[in-house]
Amino acid sequence: MSDPDYDASGLDAAELALLRQAGAPAPGPIPFKEGHRSGFACFVGRPNAGKSTLTNAIVGEKIAITSSKPQTTRRIIRGIVSTEDAQLVLVDTPGLHRPRTLLGERLNDLVHETWGTVDVIGVCLPCSQRIGPGDEYLLKEIASLPRRPKLVALATKTDLVSRERIGQHLMKIASLEEELGIRWEAVIPVSALTGDQVQIVVDEIMAHLPPGPPLFPDGEVTDEPDETRIAEFIREAALEGVSDELPHSIAVVIDEMNPRADRPADKPMMDIFASIVVERESQKGILIGHRGERLKQVGQEARLQAKELLGMPVHLSLHVKVMPDWQRDPKYLNRLGF
Numbered sequence: 001m002s003d004p005d006y007d008a009s010g011l012d013a014a015e016l017a018l019l020r021q022a023g024a025p026a027p028g029p030i031p032f033k034e035g036h037r038s039g040f041a042c043f044v045g046r047p048n049a050g051k052s053t054l055t056n057a058i059v060g061e062k063i064a065i066t067s068s069k070p071q072t073t074r075r076i077i078r079g080i081v082s083t084e085d086a087q088l089v090l091v092d093t094p095g096l097h098r099p100r101t102l103l104g105e106r107l108n109d110l111v112h113e114t115w116g117t118v119d120v121i122g123v124c125l126p127c128s129q130r131i132g133p134g135d136e137y138l139l140k141e142i143a144s145l146p147r148r149p150k151l152v153a154l155a156t157k158t159d160l161v162s163r164e165r166i167g168q169h170l171m172k173i174a175s176l177e178e179e180l181g182i183r184w185e186a187v188i189p190v191s192a193l194t195g196d197q198v199q200i201v202v203d204e205i206m207a208h209l210p211p212g213p214p215l216f217p218d219g220e221v222t223d224e225p226d227e228t229r230i231a232e233f234i235r236e237a238a239l240e241g242v243s244d245e246l247p248h249s250i251a252v253v254i255d256e257m258n259p260r261a262d263r264p265a266d267k268p269m270m271d272i273f274a275s276i277v278v279e280r281e282s283q284k285g286i287l288i289g290h291r292g293e294r295l296k297q298v299g300q301e302a303r304l305q306a307k308e309l310l311g312m313p314v315h316l317s318l319h320v321k322v323m324p325d326w327q328r329d330p331k332y333l334n335r336l337g338f
C-alpha cells in the first residue's frame, strides 16, 4: 500500500516503519544540502558498557537512564544530532539477556527489531573489562541479522585504564573481525565521561549513514514525550541506592499531568501524579522508607529535573502501587507501555 506522505523519500520499508513509530513528520519538506546523510544508529554492549552515558554525551541532554546497576535501560529512547551535512537519530535499546520473564522476551524481541532497522551499530566494548563470551555472543547475534548494519567498534571508558591497556584492547577488538567474520568500519577509543573522542564517534557514525534528507525538523533533540522523560527521572531517582534485585521490579506510570488551572499566564505550574509500580509489599516498604523519607527524597529529586525540563514549577505527587508479577502479565505490560 502506498503512503503519499513518504513517497520520494528514498527510505526503505523498515526505516519508514521506525519513522512512523517515532512520530516523525514527512521527510520531504525539510530543506537540506546536496550530499546530506541521515539515518539511525544504536549502541549495543554488555550491561554497564556505557551505552546510555555515551548517548547522553552525544545528544547533550539527559534522555536515557544511567545507573551503576546493570540493565536499567528499558525503553527505546531517541536522541537526534543535526549538522548541516548529516542527521543522526540515536535509538537506545535495552541490553540483550537471557529471557526469564515475558518482559525479558519482549525486550529481546525489541532489541532484534531495532538492530535490524538501524544503519549503524556502535558496539561498546569497555576498556576496563576483558572481551568475553558475553561480547562474542552479542556480536554473533549481530552477524546473523538478515540485514546487517555497518559496525563501528567503540572502546569505551578509556579514562579508567592506561594507554598500554587501551592499545591491547584495540588489538583484541581488531582481531574479532577474523574470529567472528565481521567487519569494523572503524575502531575508536572513547570516554563518554571526559568527552574525549566523543565528537570523533559522531563524525564516524555520520559518515556511514546513507544519503538522504533530514528525518526530523532542525533543533529537535529528542522526540521523547515529556511524560516519558519525567517517568524516567522518577524511576532513576527511585533506583538510587536500592538493593540489587529491585531495578527490574520498578516501573513508573504518569497517571496525570496537567497545567494547574487558575494560574496567571506568566506564572504557570504543572501538576503531575505518578505511580511507582513494584511487585511486592516488601519492595513498597523499601521505596517509601522510614516515615516516607525515601519517597520524599525521590519526589524532590525528580521534581527538580521535571521543573528544569518543563521550565516551570512542578507539583509532583508520587504513589507506590504493588502489582504482583507485572513483568509476567501481558495486561500490566500493556498498561505500562511495553
Ligand SMILES: Nc1nc2c(ncn2[C@@H]2O[C@H](COP(=O)(O)OP(=O)(O)OP(=O)(O)O)[C@@H](O)[C@H]2O)c(=O)[nH]1
Pocket (backbone or CB within 6 Å): 045, 046, 047, 048, 049, 050, 051, 052, 053, 054, 065, 066, 067, 068, 069, 070, 071, 072, 073, 094, 095, 156, 157, 158, 159, 160, 190, 191, 192, 193, 194
Ligand atoms: N569512568 C567512566 N565511567 C563511565 C563511562 N561511561 C559510563 N560510565 C559509567 O559506567 C556505568 C554504566 O554506564 P551506563 O551508561 O549506564 O551503561 P549502559 O551500557 O547503558 O548500561 P545498561 O543500561 O546496564 O545496559 C555508570 O556508572 C557510568 O557512570 C566512561 O567513559 N568513563
